[in-house]
Amino acid sequence: MQTGDYIVHIVDDEESVRKSLAFLLGMAGFAVRMHDSATDFLAAAPAIRNGVLVTDLRMPDMSGVELLRNLVTAQAIMPAVVITGHADVPMAVEAMKAGAIDFIEKPFEDVVIIEAIHRAAEQLVDKPTEGHDVSAIHSRLECLSERERQVLSGVVAGLPNKSIAYDLDISPRTVEVHRAHVMAKMQAKSLPQLVRMALSAGFGPD
Known part of the structure; x- marks a missing residue:
C-alpha cells in the first residue's frame, strides 16, 4: 500500500513530540493527523478507515495499552506502533499482546519509525509480514x-x-x-x- 493511501494518526500528549514526529513523517511522504489525547482519538477511531496508529505508551488520560484494548472493544482496531522508553519494555510487550504491530524504544533513528509504519500498513491489505510464516x-x-x-x-x-x-x-x-x-x-x-x-x-x- 502506498503512503498516500492511508493516514498515520499520532497520539501523544506532548505537543513538541507530536509536531516533530508529524514533521518527520510528512517529509517522508506520509499523510498525518495529530491527536493530543488517547481519549479524543478513541472517540474518533470508529470513523477512521485505512489508518495506522502511532502512540506513546505513557499518557496521562489513558496508557497506550489501554488505548489498544479500548479500540478492540469499540471494534475500531487498526495497525499500531507504540513508542516506549527503555524502562517501559514490559508494558510494550503487553501492548503487542493487545494487538500492536511493533514497539520502538526511545531514542530511535528516523528510519526505524518509518520502517515500522510501513510494516504496520501492510496489515491494511492483509499482506503477510516477512519472516512470520x-x-x-x-x-x-x-x-x-x-x-x-x-x-x-x-x-x-x-x-x-x-x-x-x-x-x-x-x-x-x-x-x-x-x-x-x-x-x-x-x-x-x-x-x-x-x-x-x-x-x-x-x-x-x-
Missing part, C-alpha cells in the same frame, strides 16, 4: 533448547534479564548469551520482531 516459526521454536525456551518465555512475558536470571537461578550474563542464541535460531533481527514471532506462533510464558 507460522509453520516456519514453529520449526525454529523446536530448535531451541529447554533453557532457551525458558529464556524466551521470560522475554515474551516482558521480564528484564535480571528477573529472568533470578527465576532460572543463573547469571544475567548467561541470560544474555541464551537470548542471543534465541535471536539467532529464531532469525529475529530485533527484540520486537522476536516477540511478534513468538506471539504469532502462540508461544507464551510457561
Whole structure:
C-alpha cells in the first residue's frame, strides 16, 4: 500500500513530540493527523478507515495499552506502533499482546519509525509480514533448547534479564548469551520482531 493511501494518526500528549514526529513523517511522504489525547482519538477511531496508529505508551488520560484494548472493544482496531522508553519494555510487550504491530524504544533513528509504519500498513491489505510464516516459526521454536525456551518465555512475558536470571537461578550474563542464541535460531533481527514471532506462533510464558 502506498503512503498516500492511508493516514498515520499520532497520539501523544506532548505537543513538541507530536509536531516533530508529524514533521518527520510528512517529509517522508506520509499523510498525518495529530491527536493530543488517547481519549479524543478513541472517540474518533470508529470513523477512521485505512489508518495506522502511532502512540506513546505513557499518557496521562489513558496508557497506550489501554488505548489498544479500548479500540478492540469499540471494534475500531487498526495497525499500531507504540513508542516506549527503555524502562517501559514490559508494558510494550503487553501492548503487542493487545494487538500492536511493533514497539520502538526511545531514542530511535528516523528510519526505524518509518520502517515500522510501513510494516504496520501492510496489515491494511492483509499482506503477510516477512519472516512470520507460522509453520516456519514453529520449526525454529523446536530448535531451541529447554533453557532457551525458558529464556524466551521470560522475554515474551516482558521480564528484564535480571528477573529472568533470578527465576532460572543463573547469571544475567548467561541470560544474555541464551537470548542471543534465541535471536539467532529464531532469525529475529530485533527484540520486537522476536516477540511478534513468538506471539504469532502462540508461544507464551510457561
